[in-house]
Structure formats: structure tokens, C-alpha cells
């Protein structure tokens with residue numbers, strides 16, 4: 001089974017980029033071999049930090065041809081879905097705790113022609129996916145509590161990655177399994193071995209500035 005999986009994708013989180021030069025940073029990670037661009041949207045309410053809105057996503061769109069992997073940590077989430085879709089998001093991921101009707105929110109994302117993801121916080125069980133797995137394109141396992149870059153990987157999330165990998169295989173659907181938080185050259189191979197096929201990495205991608213990005217990304221792939 002492992003051998004049939006596609007190579008791991010790297011989705012650098014621009015939360016760790018230089019916010020004064022975001023366009024250049026996005027171009028630099030694309031040139032350095034990133035697969036997706038991970039955009040962390042925080043509202044200071046669902047999570048204790050404030051970051052990026054749809055206007056910034058729209059401003060970044062012309063700077064990259066890569067899929068924009070938009071991670072919404074906002075509540076209520078529903079009334080911002082259209083704005084992020086119009087701004088150029090390709091994948092829109094929500095937390096089930098961020099609204100009363102996750103199934104409806106997923107349907108709405110799909111109706112806009114976008115890929116829909118569900119993100120599970122460290123304390124949220126894999127079981128939360130039982131009645132969503134038939135409709136989603138991506139599961140995002142949080143391996144830190146959302147809100148900030150640079151936190152340590154919570155190791156018990158490896159069990160959840162394994163459990164979700166089994167659920168995905170059982171579903172027979174084409175669903176990406178992404179892991180977010182504390183990914184570095186030590187935890188990346190652990191997450192991949194547990195079944196992840198997309199790694200978000202903020203600190204580990206942007207460390208050392210633009211000249212280091214290609215090496216940083218290559219190392220996360222285990223190359």
C-alpha cells in the first residue's frame with residue numbers, strides 16, 4: 001500500500017514568511033519546489049491570533065500557479081467561504097467546531113468548485129469524519145493546537161494519522177491526508193510513515209531565508 005502512494009507534497013505555511021514581502025516569498029517557495037501554498041487564516045476568536053483575510057489571498061494569487069491551500073481557523077466560518085473562493089483559494093479547509101453544520105459547509109465549498117478539507121484539532125477524534133468522509137477531498141490533522149507557528153509536534157497525533165489513513169483507504173476515495181504543526185526533519189518521516197501524504201511546514205521551510213528554501217523543502221521530503 002505504501003509503495004502505491006504518491007510522493008509526499010510539501011505545503012509551506014506562509015505564516016512563517018516575511019509578511020512585508022509576501023508576494024516574493026510565495027514566488028520563492030514555488031521556485032524552491034513547494035507543491036502547495038498553505039495560508040493560515042485566523043480570527044482572534046476561534047484561535048488566539050489574527051492573520052490573513054481574503055484581500056491578501058487575492059493579492060497573492062497572481063504571484064503563484066501553485067494550489068492555494070487555505071486553512072480557515074475562523075468562527076463562524078460560513079459567511080467567509082465565498083470570499084476566499086473568489087479570492088483564489090483552491091482547497092478550503094474548515095474546522096468542524098467552527099460552525100454548526102459542517103456537512104452543509106462542505107457541500108457549499110464543493111458547490112463553488114473548490115476542494116473541501118476538514119481539520120481535526122489535537123483533541124478532536126478521527127470519528128468526527130465518519131459522516132463527512134464521503135464528501136471531502138482532504139483531512140488536515142493538527143499536530144499542534146492551532147494559532148501559532150513554531151510549536152512542538154504532539155506525538156500522539158501519529159495514532160490519529162494512522163486511524164485516518166485507514167478510514168481513507170476503507171472509503172476508496174481520493175482524499176489527501178495533510179499534517180500541520182511542528183513538522184521538521186525529525187517529525188516529517190514519522191508523519192509520512194503514519195500515512196500522511198501532504199506536510200505543512202512553516203518554520204522548517206522559511207528558516208534561513210530564500211537561499212535555504214530549496215534545501216529545506218528537499219529535506220522535508222526525506223531526500
Ligand code: DX5
Pocket residue numbers: 013015016038040071144145146147148149150151180181182183200201202203204
Ligand atoms: C498553526 C498553523 C500552522 C503553522 C505551522 O495554527 O495552522 O500552519 O503555521 O507552523 P510550523 O510549521 O512552524 O509548526
Ligand code: ZN
Pocket residue numbers: 013038039040071180200
Ligand atoms: Zn495551517
